Amino acid sequence: MPRRNLVTVRRKFLSEQKVSTLWQMGKYKYILFYKPYGVLSQFTDNSETKRSTLKDYILVPGVYPVGRLDWDSEGLMLLTNHGQLQHWLSHPRFRHKRTYWVQVERIPDADALSQLQQGVVIENYRTQPAEVQLLDYEPPLPPRTHPIRFRKNVPCAWLELTLTEGRNRQVRRMTAKVGYPTLRLVRVKIAHLDLEGLQPGEWRNLTPEEIKPLLSLK
Numbered sequence: 386m387p388r389r390n391l392v393t394v395r396r397k398f399l400s401e402q403k404v405s406t407l408w409q410m411g412k413y414k415y416i417l418f419y420k421p422y423g424v425l426s427q428f429t430d431n432s433e434t435k436r437s438t439l440k441d442y443i444l445v446p447g448v449y450p451v452g453r454l455d456w457d458s459e460g461l462m463l464l465t466n467h468g469q470l471q472h473w474l475s476h477p478r479f480r481h482k483r484t485y486w487v488q489v490e491r492i493p494d495a496d497a498l499s500q501l502q503q504g505v506v507i508e509n510y511r512t513q514p515a516e517v518q519l520l521d522y523e524p525p526l527p528p529r530t531h532p533i534r535f536r537k538n539v540p541c542a543w544l545e546l547t548l549t550e551g552r553n554r555q556v557r558r559m560t561a562k563v564g565y566p567t568l569r570l571v572r573v574k575i576a577h578l579d580l581e582g583l584q585p586g587e588w589r590n591l592t593p594e595e596i597k598p599l600l601s602l603k
Contacts, residue, residue, distance in 0.1 A: 391601040413466060414445060414448050414467075415465045415470075415590065415599075416445060416463070416588050417589075418443060418583075419580055420459055420461075420572070421530060422597040423432040423436070423598065424456070425439070426452075426462065436456065457570075457573070459529070460485070460577060460580065461573060464588075474599075480549035482575075483575050484545065484547045484572070485544075485545070485547075485548075485573065487545075487567055488533065488571055489544060489565040489567055490541055491541075492540055492542045493544065493563070493565050496563075497564060500562075501559055502515055512550070513548065514547055515549075516545075516561075518544065518546075530585075533569055535570060541568060545557075576598065
């Protein structure tokens with residue numbers, strides 16, 4: 386008999402069909418958000434500078450981000466009030482793919498790309514193998530609100546980098562480790578979810594068809 390995918394909620398095991406029903410009833414909320422540059426991946430900011438937060442864009446009560454993006458990074462975020470799903474997607478044990486478009490200073494050579502693919506050592510930790518592609522085009526992204534730092538006569542390039550882990554400032558540390566500092570970082574996919582149809586600062590609800598695969602990632 387095939388094993389059913391189960392979701393733990395308040396110590397009860399619910400089938401995916403039941404989760405879908407609860408979603409239809411409004412119990413669970415799943416939101417995709419295109420985080421702009423310069424926005425904190427949280428709803429409050431206790432610093433004196435009072436930086437922009439998720440609260441400036443999302444007024445849906447009770448949802449929290451799954452993982453985070455750095456203040457100076459952009460792109461896709463998933464928010465939900467489904468606690469177990471937050472655990473699955475945030476815990477290192479439950480690996481899922483995250484894809485980034487990364488603008489770096491100078492043109493990475495084959496050795497640097499190979500190092501990123503195999504994993505690099507950062508503070509005594511070797512990163513997991515990654516999928517890395519040097520793009521031969523500039524990704525179709527809206528201009529960043531804060532201009533990118535360019536150096537005269539120094540070229541730049543775009544990488545597509547897919548990880549199965551999400552440590553603090555990992556992408557930036559990885560590219561710096563192999564000698565190519567990150568200039569701009571945009572997360573474009575979380576598992577099967579992508580930025581299509583969203584502009585910076587916009588959000589939308591997930592469809593039932595998009596929710597179902599998330600429940601099978603554990």
